[in-house]
Amino acid sequence: MLSYLELFFGKSFTGKTARMLHEVRAVPRLLIVDPKCAQLATLKGYAHLWPQYSAKPRGWTDGAIVGYLRKVRDAQRFRAVIHVRDNFKEQLELLCILVRAVGNLTLCVDELGLFIPSVGPSLPPAITSAMISGRHEGLAFAGTAQRPALVHVTARANAERIRWYRVTERNDLDAARGYMPLALADSLPTLPNYVCIETSDAGAAFRDESMVGKINVLGAPPAVRGPRKRAS
Ligand SMILES: Nc1ncnc2c1ncn2[C@@H]1O[C@H](COP(=O)(O)OP(=O)(O)O)[C@@H](O)[C@H]1O
Ligand SMILES: [Mg+2]
Numbered sequence: 001m002l003s004y005l006e007l008f009f010g011k012s013f014t015g016k017t018a019r020m021l022h023e024v025r026a027v028p029r030l031l032i033v034d035p036k037c038a039q040l041a042t043l044k045g046y047a048h049l050w051p052q053y054s055a056k057p058r059g060w061t062d063g064a065i066v067g068y069l070r071k072v073r074d075a076q077r078f079r080a081v082i083h084v085r086d087n088f089k090e091q092l093e094l095l096c097i098l099v100r101a102v103g104n105l106t107l108c109v110d111e112l113g114l115f116i117p118s119v120g121p122s123l124p125p126a127i128t129s130a131m132i133s134g135r136h137e138g139l140a141f142a143g144t145a146q147r148p149a150l151v152h153v154t155a156r157a158n159a160e161r162i163r164w165y166r167v168t169e170r171n172d173l174d175a176a177r178g179y180m181p182l183a184l185a186d187s188l189p190t191l192p193n194y195v196c197i198e199t200s201d202a203g204a205a206f207r208d209e210s211m212v213g214k215i216n217v218l219g220a221p222p223a224v225r226g227p228r229k230r231a232s
Helices: 016-023 064-072 090-100 125-139 153-158 170-177 184-192
Strands: 005-007 029-033 048-049 053-055 058-062 078-083 106-107 139-145 161-164 196-200 203-208
Touching: 005 016, 005 153, 016 139, 029 090, 048 064, 053 090, 058 064, 058 090, 064 078, 064 090, 090 106, 090 125, 125 139, 125 153, 170 184, 184 196, 184 203
Parallel strands: 005 139, 005 161, 029 078, 029 106, 048 078, 106 139
Antiparallel strands: 053 058, 161 196, 196 203
């Protein structure tokens, strides 16, 4: 079961998004926020919402999100992917206001660093309070990011569990050292795909290879899709 706030860090294609989806597979009420609008656009078994956002005046110009949440508010089970193309922080803030009113759901944000970068102004209020006290409204959060150093420290500091996939940048390794023994931190640049170091409030950090080859939610990448036909 997902903790209240879980993060998945690592370079592109290390398996973060697939693992996040795997971890929430049994969650009954689930929203996924997708800023890439690529691999998650065709995820099966989910409603797909494409809200239109206007920067001036600020807000959604259609009823995609509000209408959907009103419809599922009392449902035992729902799952949707919300595809956002711009104004990431503003749209996440609006969404956090709404999900706090709906309550009892899990919100997964892919590429969280696009929404709440570590640099710049402080976090908007609804995102902040959803992250630090959303537990009382039955909210759980998960997020992925390629660069742990570029995710707002409020998110990192409140995470109960972090899965660290391969990272190589110095700032990211420095961030990791605060969470795990040196030997594990030193292994981060050479971790194979789909292998992570798990750190959590619940226990000691450990290397987790258990999911290698076992997750297929996003489809196999081309390189392992089976024997290639040889060009003759
Ligand atoms: N544990 C795994 N075993 C095998 N293939 C995986 C595993 N995790 C992810 N994949 C595949 O690897 C590719 C990249 O995974 P993805 O989760 O999108 O990476 P990331 O989010 O880190 O960029 C996807 O095609 C996915 O299906
Ligand atoms: Mg991803």
